[in-house]
Amino acid sequence: MRNMTLRAIACLVLLLTAACGEAPPAQAEAEENPVDYAIAIHGGAGVIPRDIDEETRRGYEEALRQALELGRSMLEDGKASLDVVEAVIRELEDDPHFNSGKGAVYTWEGHHELDASIMDGRDLSCGAVTGVKTVRHPITLARKVMEETRHVFLSHQGAETFADEMGVERVENSFFDTERRRQQWRNMRENAEKETGTVGVAALDKNGDLAAGTSTGGMTGKRWGRIGDSPVVGAGTYADNRSVAVSCTGTGEEFIRNVIAYQVSALMTFKGLSLNEAARQVIHETLKKGDGGLIAVSHSGEIAMVFNSDGMFRGAADSSGRFEVAIWD
Numbered sequence: 051m052r053n054m055t056l057r058a059i060a061c062l063v064l065l066l067t068a069a070c071g072e073a074p075p076a077q078a079e080a081e082e083n084p085v086d087y088a089i090a091i092h093g094g095a096g097v098i099p100r101d102i103d104e105e106t107r108r109g110y111e112e113a114l115r116q117a118l119e120l121g122r123s124m125l126e127d128g129k130a131s132l133d134v135v136e137a138v139i140r141e142l143e144d145d146p147h148f149n150s151g152k153g154a155v156y157t158w159e160g161h162h163e164l165d166a167s168i169m170d171g172r173d174l175s176c177g178a179v180t181g182v183k184t185v186r187h188p189i190t191l192a193r194k195v196m197e198e199t200r201h202v203f204l205s206h207q208g209a210e211t212f213a214d215e216m217g218v219e220r221v222e223n224s225f226f227d228t229e230r231r232r233q234q235w236r237n238m239r240e241n242a243e244k245e246t247g248t249v250g251v252a253a254l255d256k257n258g259d260l261a262a263g264t265s266t267g268g269m270t271g272k273r274w275g276r277i278g279d280s281p282v283v284g285a286g287t288y289a290d291n292r293s294v295a296v297s298c299t300g301t302g303e304e305f306i307r308n309v310i311a312y313q314v315s316a317l318m319t320f321k322g323l324s325l326n327e328a329a330r331q332v333i334h335e336t337l338k339k340g341d342g343g344l345i346a347v348s349h350s351g352e353i354a355m356v357f358n359s360d361g362m363f364r365g366a367a368d369s370s371g372r373f374e375v376a377i378w379d
């Protein structure tokens with residue numbers, strides 16, 4: 051009898067909670083800590099030796115800080131998250147520290163093939179390019195695909211012809227050369243080492259709109275037109291105003307197999323996980339140690355930066371005054 055009464059009370063509480071529309075865990079968490087805007091960036095994950103010299107470390111941190119400050123100030127000024135994602139990635143593409151645009155890794159044959167994607171969380175529109183060899187800012191071309199065509203994904207020569215039609219800047223392939231990446235390429239040819247890296251941004255603006263983008267040179271020594279996760283929407287990039295904006299970095303093949311960026315969104319939407327729970331689950335349970343990481347911003351401004359590799363170049367800022375960059379744990 052006592053048990054039945056207790057069960058009845060429990061049922062009543064459950065019913066009342068449902069009737070009052072109590073927030074699912076993700077929402078409840080964020081409402082305790084609302085922010086007007088938030089941004090997270092990454093400059094790639096992988097084996098980053100902890101004993102890199104002081105000057106090199108400072109160089110990376112300064113590059114991340116500059117990019118993060120550009121995004122933060124644009125968001126503070128009320129700019130749209132989509133514009134912020136594109137502008138910050140353009141800056142990172144021009145920075146030789148990172149494997150995207152200038153400073154991209156070399157293919158097996160000793161050239162550069164660049165990939166990028168961008169997604170607008172307002173309506174799931176997205177654009178991507180892969181295998182472009184002469185486009186200075188692949189992220190801008192990806193955005194043109196999204197906004198100026200009825201397609202989502204353009205590749206190789208066709209994407210470059212489209213760049214000309216759109217007036218998007220093209221450069222010689224050697225523009226992307228750097229001595230450091232050439233050395234990595236020589237090491238790869240001799241020792242089969244696979245250097246990676248990528249850049250990505252996820253942002254929430256003052257309007258409550260999410261956007262994400264990713265840009266990369268891919269993997270050192272890639273051949274046969276190999277494409278990683280970065281330009282694959284759902285794998286390397288995803289944004290949906292109802293849940294989250296995500297950009298990934300790491301061994302692209304694993305991120306494609308497990309549809310990682312979308313999986314974060316799905317875990318939040320269908321399972322009610324918070325952003326951090328969802329991100330930790332995909333990085334530490336779905337993927338294997340060393341595969342890489344992701345940065346993400348939820349619809350309520352929660353930020354996640356999770357990785358299972360030695361390190362991940364990353365940064366986060368929001369309207370509460372948070373501003374941080376980091377490389378290792």
Ligand code: ASP
Nearest residue numbers: 246247248268278300302
């Ligand atoms: N995910 C990229 C690729 O596989 C590389 C990276 O992020 O390090 O092309």
